[in-house]
Amino acid sequence: MNIVIAGGTGFVGKAVADAFAARGDQVYVLTRRPQPDRPGVTFIEWLAEGSHPERALASTPVDAVINVAGEPINKGRWTKRKKEAILTSRIRSVQQLIRMVDRLDKKPDVFVSASAVGYYGHARDTTLTERSSPLGNSFLSRVCEKWEEEAVKMEGLGVRTVIARIGVVLGKGGALSKMVLPYRFFVGGTLGAGEQWISWIHIRDFIGLIRFIIEKEAISGPVNFTAPRPVRMEELGRAIGSVLIRPHWLRVPEWLLKLVLGEMSSFLLEGQRVVPETALENGFAFTFQRIEDALRDVLQDGGPQAFR
Numbered sequence: 001m002n003i004v005i006a007g008g009t010g011f012v013g014k015a016v017a018d019a020f021a022a023r024g025d026q027v028y029v030l031t032r033r034p035q036p037d038r039p040g041v042t043f044i045e046w047l048a049e050g051s052h053p054e055r056a057l058a059s060t061p062v063d064a065v066i067n068v069a070g071e072p073i074n075k076g077r078w079t080k081r082k083k084e085a086i087l088t089s090r091i092r093s094v095q096q097l098i099r100m101v102d103r104l105d106k107k108p109d110v111f112v113s114a115s116a117v118g119y120y121g122h123a124r125d126t127t128l129t130e131r132s133s134p135l136g137n138s139f140l141s142r143v144c145e146k147w148e149e150e151a152v153k154m155e156g157l158g159v160r161t162v163i164a165r166i167g168v169v170l171g172k173g174g175a176l177s178k179m180v181l182p183y184r185f186f187v188g189g190t191l192g193a194g195e196q197w198i199s200w201i202h203i204r205d206f207i208g209l210i211r212f213i214i215e216k217e218a219i220s221g222p223v224n225f226t227a228p229r230p231v232r233m234e235e236l237g238r239a240i241g242s243v244l245i246r247p248h249w250l251r252v253p254e255w256l257l258k259l260v261l262g263e264m265s266s267f268l269l270e271g272q273r274v275v276p277e278t279a280l281e282n283g284f285a286f287t288f289q290r291i292e293d294a295l296r297d298v299l300q301d302g303g304p305q306a307f308r
Contacts, residue, residue, distance in 0.1 A: 001020075001025045001026075001063040001064065001214070002025070002026050002028070002060050002061060002062050002063050002064075003017075003020050003025050003026070003027050003028070003062075003063065003064050003065075003066065004027075004028045004030065004057065004062055004064070004065045004066070004108070005017050005020075005027060005028070005029050005030065005065075005066045005067075005068070006030040006046070006065070006066070006067045006068065006069040006093055006096075006097055007030075007031075007067065007068040007069030007070065007093070007114075008027070008029030008030065008031065008041075008066075008068070009029065009031050009033070009035070010068065010072075011169070011171065011173040011174040012068050012166075012169055012171075012174065012203070012206065013029070013066075013068045013069075015171060015203050015206075015207060016066060016068070016206075016207055016210060017029055017041055018041070019207045020040075020211075021038075021039065021040025021041050022040070024040070025040065026040060026042070026060075027040055027041045027042070028041075028042050028043075028044055028056070028057060028060070028062075029041060029042070029043050029044065030044050030045075030046040030047075030053055030069075031043055031044070031045065031046065032045070032046070032047050032048055044056045044057070046096060046100075047092070047093070047096060053100050054100045054103040054104055057100075057104060058104075058105070061106050062104060062106065062107075062108040063108055063109055063110075063214070064108055064109060064110045064111070064112065064214045065097060065101065065108050065110075065111045065112070065159075066111075066112045066113075066210065067093060067094060067097055067111070067112070067113040067114055067151070068114045069089070069090075069093040069114075070086070070089050070090040070093060070114070070147075071085045071086045071089040071090070073086055073116075073140070073264075073267065074175060074178075074264070074267060076264075077261060077262045077263075077264055078139070078262060078263040078264045083139065086143060087143050087146065087147075090143065090146075090147045090150075091146060091147065091150050094113060094147065094150040094151050094153075094154075095150060097111070097113075097154070098150075098153055098154055098157070101154065101157055101159065102157055107157055107158055107159050108159055109159070109160060109214075109217075110159065110160045110161070110162065110213070110214055110217075111151070111154045111159045111160070111161045111162070112162045112164055112210055112213060112214070113147075113148075113151035113154070113161065113162070113163055113164065114147075114164050114166055115144045115147055115148050115151070115163050115164060115165045115166065115222070116140065116144055116165060116166050116167075117165050117166065117167045117199050117224065117226060117272045117274045118136070118138065118140030118141060118143070118144055118267075118272075119135060119136065119140075119141055119144035119145070119148070119165050119222075120133050120134075120135070120136045120141070120165075120272045120274065121135070121136015121137050121138045121140075121141040121272075122136065122138060122266070122270035122271070122272070123136065123272055123273065125197070125273060126273065127273050127274075127275055128224075128272055128273060128274045128275070129224070129274075129275055129277040129278075130165070130221070130222040130223060130224055130277055130278050131277065131278075138266065138270075139263070139266075140267070144165070148163050148222070151163055160217065160220050161220060161221075162213050162219060162220055162221065162222075162223055163221060163222040163223065164210075164223055164225045165222055165223065165224050165225060165226075165274070166201070166206075166225040166226075167198075167199035167200050167201050167224070167225060167226035167227075167230075167274060168198055168199065168200040168201070169200075169201055169202075169203055169206055169225075170200055170201065170202050170203060170294050170295065170298055171202070171203030171204075171206075171298055172203075172298060176298065179236075179240060180240055180244065180299065182250070183240055183241055183244050183246040183248070184244065184246070186246055186247060187250050188237060188240060188241055188244075188246055188247065188248050188249070188250065189237060189248055189249055189250035189251045189252060190233055190234050190237050190248070190251045190252070191233055191237075191252050191257060191268050191269065192233065192252070192253070192254045192257065192268065192269040193233075193254065193269075194232060194233045194234030194237070194251070195232055195233070195234070196232065196233045196268075196269060196270055196271035197230050197231070197232055197233075197271035197272055197273040197274075198230060198231055198232070198233055198236050198271055199224075199226040199227075199230040199271070199272055199273065199274035200226065200227055200230065200231070200236075200291065200294070201225050201226050201227050201288075202227065202287065202288035202294040202297065202298070203298075204287055204288070204297075205227065205286050205287055205288055206225055208284075208287070209223075209225060209279055209284055212279075212282075212284050216282055218282065219278065219282055221278075222278070223276070223278045223279060224274050224275065224276040224277065224278065224279065225276070225279075226274045226275065226276050227276070227286055227288060227289055227291075227294070228275060228276060228280065228286060228289050229289050229290060229291070230272075230273050230274060230275070231291045232271075233271065235291065236291060239291045239292050239295050240295060240299075242292070243292065243295045243296050243299050243300060244299060254269055257269060
């Protein structure tokens with residue numbers, strides 16, 4: 001297959017690109033800063049003045065477009081400027097992809113566009129699914145709402161569109177690298193009360209689910225990219241300590257996180273109990289359903305981030 005990935009140089013995007021290339025697919029990564037091509041991966045400039053990625057793809061029958069581009073939400077305080085960047089970077093990326101696809105003679109079969117479990121807002125202990133759970137009422141909820149509204153416009157070009165509502169992706173890098181750092185220095189512990197839910201997914205299952213969706217033509221609309229068993233923050237912390245053989249003892253109070261991080265602290269202190277109803281009903285088999293197994297694979301074994 002010929003796969004186009006926007007945002008293919010970040011933690012998640014690079015893992016996806018490398019996994020498809022390892023399977024023998026040809027990957028085209030859209031990026032502001034093109035790198036030297038490598039086997040199976042070609043870099044194409046986009047979002048820069050005068051860039052026309054559709055010209056580089058003119059002779060390529062694109063099978064799928066994957067969008068994981070956007071300003072990171074877990075870096076820096078959520079100032080007014082940062083919040084604007086979080087939203088506008090996502091909207092602009094989708095708009096540019098729709099413009100690119102509109103100019104292609106052959107349209108891709110499927111468009112998989114990232115969103116986040118933040119769509120559901122802060123729901124305490126409610127179990128959240130794609131079909132029955134409403135939009136939340138938080139900053140991230142509103143970002144996801146506008147992000148998804150823009151993405152589904154791709155359907156107007158006759159392209160099957162899937163919205164990936166992504167939880168915390170566990171792999172070598174990303175949010176997990178920050179979570180484990182205190183444990184490596186023997187000061188790991190719970191953030192806040194520890195009762196907040198964390199909906200997570202192993203990077204290998206993330207990649208596998210994208211592949212599954214591309215090949216499963218019956219799937220469209222929102223899909224939760226989370227493991228079947230979300231955990232509370234306290235359980236996650238204890239599991240990290242157990243895998244790394246480090247103590248789990250130092251609790252970081254909510255007031256301190258709010259003081260240091262401002263509004264971004266809500267990203268850590270409020271959670272969602274999200275389950276992947278659509279993936280399970282369509283027969284996707286998760287390799288990692290228990291948090292201990294996922295952490296052991298990433299932190300101890302460091303298994304290959306590739307398809308099963």
